Amino acid sequence: VTAGGGSSATADVAYGIDIGGTKVLGVALGSAGQVLVEARVSTPTGPAHGDAVGREVARAVVDVVAQLDAAPEVAAAQPGSPGLAGAPPIGIGVPGMVDREGGLRFSPNLPQAHGVDWHVLLSEQMPRRRFLIENDANLAALAEHRLGAGRGFDHVLMVTLGTGIGGALIVDGRLRVGGHGYAGEIGHMVVDPAGPPCPCGRRGCWERYASGGGLGLLAREAAMAGRLPAVVALTGGDPESVRGEDVTAAALAGDGDARRVVEQVGWWVGFGLANLACVLDPQRIVLGGGLLAAGELWLDAARAAYAELVEGGPTREPVDIVPAAMGERAGAVGAAVAARQGGLW
């Protein structure tokens, strides 16, 4: 999207960076689509807002880029010292509503960054690099459709379950971004108007239940209702301080109470997927994001809820609900793919 030097050398390596609610994850992608090297830093958090925090996040991006630039794997894949003019193009995935010019309109899970112009901020710090800014889930879908679990399907629903929920739609063989670039913002379908408040300003959004954040919320609800005694005891006795990670760890260790809470999240995942299948009729559903790390605990519950809730049930063709082949790297890999080809298509 942004200009910059460029030569055929840039086709060898491309960088992809996924700015998440908890971490900034970068990859350098080789010309055959292989990940050469990975780098990550924590996403800066704090009370700062707008450009101030935008600058902090931009510095985290600079940090990740510097790590990739310094990696011997990158140098080895770029024959002949390319210098800045031949520096790898950088694709950047951000959560939230990204318009067709790469501007971030609204980002509930990166609220500090509302109104931030990533192009300007990043160009300030890396004036001679080329950037492409896109919605993180769109990039994950691009990667999985091109190289991963969605390969060979013309209708794929990509869902990233992280701090919040991202989504992207492959329809008739191509990524579709909607009339203004915002399609796939599926985490903010309201599933209960009286539900818990969401950072987006409304209540009861799907991502309040079916994401990493949702797991924490359901866990604290269960803890306060006395349904997680062992977990509460382990975390110091205060039900309000129980986090999603605590419940996942306890469930993996065999705690039946914890397992039921994680399965409840799985039910909510399946619930939303069934609704989306009514709208979109995908051939395959690919799930990515951090919540997949504990997928063994809830994927079956999600599949069961989907089968129970989707319109037509057994009269319609079954749809596989599968984890992203690239796991949590899907967004970063897709960012690199988009950077190399100069856009989503």
Added chain:
Amino acid sequence: VTAGGGSSATADVAYGIDIGGTKVLGVALGSAGQVLVEARVSTPTGPAHGDAVGREVARAVVDVVAQLDAAPEVAAAQPGSPGLAGAPPIGIGVPGMVDREGGLRFSPNLPQAHGVDWHVLLSEQMPRRRFLIENDANLAALAEHRLGAGRGFDHVLMVTLGTGIGGALIVDGRLRVGGHGYAGEIGHMVVDPAGPPCPCGRRGCWERYASGGGLGLLAREAAMAGRLPAVVALTGGDPESVRGEDVTAAALAGDGDARRVVEQVGWWVGFGLANLACVLDPQRIVLGGGLLAAGELWLDAARAAYAELVEGGPTREPVDIVPAAMGERAGAVGAAVAARQGGLW
């Protein structure tokens, strides 16, 4: 989809028939897209199931076709007596999940017809006519996108609010039917898993709230809670016998209680549209179906709920929510368009 005689004469007139939950509506469409004549009969209802009721509905279709065949407007538009070989092709819209071969997989609002093979039944009764079977909302979208309120927009969400809710998606300039033909079955997004039972077998589907059927349900709920005293008195004193039409009539006559119930339906319409906008990011939303007859009572409430609930609110481009230009005829007109061109595209 089905074979049959054919000649260039058939291009002059095409028939479109929309099988709804309450009526079978047919139009004869002239070569310039104008409605030459309309015919309608009530949809047969009763205890019969499967092929038996399928035959009754097929006879209603035959009845509508006979009315169109006999219309002087059709004869005038078909110069030179065409005979059967040149008889107008017939497009037929049915509610529910229609697969890519025109088979009806699942149809909550025409439950008697589950498993019915419309091609076989209609061919039995009109052996030498050509038929095309499609989902009713897809056909309405085709008509409105080509000739009506969605003209000129590449991203249109079509929603038909009748006995139930139908939906269809124009994405990047083309009707999209999904991986198996079922896309746009938006009425069966579950909005409250503990809500009222739906004919589809689940609970709390959107169409339990935001359709003609939903209006009746919300009206009886209000009546039983004592919130519709005047309407209940007018309809004989039994709150359980209040119908949606009673409330609409009272609201149009100025009854404030009735008005609030109709506006509640409008709120639910806007609620679902906001969810769908998060998923699809349309540029325009076109509403059709019988509920639009009372649109003046609830459209503003729907628009207000949409604006309040859609992610990003004022930070995103506004989207007009407009009535179908062809009103309740949209499905039938689209059926005729599809019949003439031999398919949806």
